[in-house]
Amino acid sequence: MGRTLDLGRRLELCSADPHCHDISLGLYRQPLAVEPATLPDRQAVPPAGADGAFPVQFLVHTYSTAVGAAERVAFVSQALGDLAGLERVPGTPAQRAFPCSCGHERALKRAFLDICKKSNEEPMECYPLSRMDKKAECQIIVVPVGNGEYRIDAEADTPAAQRRRQAVARGYLKLCEMEPVEGDDYRVRFRCGAAHDRLLGLLLFRAQNVRSTMREDEAAVSRGVLAAPSQQL
Ligand SMILES: [Zn+2]
Numbered sequence: 670m671g672r673t674l675d676l677g678r679r680l681e682l683c684s685a686d687p688h689c690h691d692i693s694l695g696l697y698r699q700p701l702a703v704e705p706a707t708l709p710d711r712q713a714v715p716p717a718g719a720d721g722a723f724p725v726q727f728l729v730h731t732y733s734t735a736v737g738a739a740e741r742v743a744f745v746s747q748a749l750g751d752l753a754g755l756e757r758v759p760g761t762p763a764q765r766a767f768p769c770s771c772g773h774e775r776a777l778k779r780a781f782l783d784i785c786k787k788s789n790e791e792p793m794e795c796y797p798l799s800r801m802d803k804k805a806e807c808q809i810i811v812v813p814v815g816n817g818e819y820r821i822d823a824e825a826d827t828p829a830a831q832r833r834r835q836a837v838a839r840g841y842l843k844l845c846e847m848e849p850v851e852g853d854d855y856r857v858r859f860r861c862g863a864a865h866d867r868l869l870g871l872l873l874f875r876a877q878n879v880r881s882t883m884r885e886d887e888a889a890v891s892r893g894v895l896a897a898p899s900q901q902l
């Protein structure tokens with residue numbers, strides 16, 4: 670392949686992967702190569718431009734020819750499927766897309782960077798939709814209620830737990846660009862109306878710690894995308 674591969678727009682960059690010879694890994698966005706309806710497990714067809722975008726697919730790519738680079742790309746790509754819910758697009762070399770064919774770019778960038786911190790040996794079990802919360806002193810549970818909507822619950826019924834439910838809901842609003850559900854501070858929804866359980870499981874820790882996550886993001890932006898990922902930890 671020549672150097673003029675049309676990879677599309679680079680959405681995110683892991684500039685020096687500590688798990689693979691400091692190679693750089695890019696996540697690229699392309700127009701979806703198939704009709705949205707042919708994606709497996711498709712749950713809902715959003716109206717055209719549901720989130721102001723055309724249907725998209727993504728590709729993990731490296732220009733590196735280092736030993737292990739191809740395996741590393743395959744690992745990150747597979748993890749985006751298993752842990753974030755990006756499915757393989759039939760008939761393409763390695764492209765993946767969400768079942769809704771939306772970009773969900775902010776959430777996906779975060780998922781990609783977090784996945785790049787994992788070594789190829791880490792198990793790829795998808796994250797549960799519940800997680801211990803220190804400040805709530807109980808489990809926080811993300812409950813899918815259908816049509817892309819989720820309710821944030823807590824095991825305990827204390828004021829602290831209620832505050833944390835709200836904080837996690839707000840965390841998801843920011844991190845995943847979800848929208849609030851009117852009259853309910855504990856509910857959030859995806860505009861596309863599709864379920865994104867894996868993505869929300871992967872990012873639950875981030876939603877619980879949204880302030881430090883946003884600080885990391887701002888620091889990364891101010892350093893520029895070429896900053897070393899070791900500084901992002
Ligand atoms: Zn979606």
Ligand SMILES: [Zn+2]
Pocket residue numbers: 719720769771772773859860861862
């Ligand atoms: Zn969407």
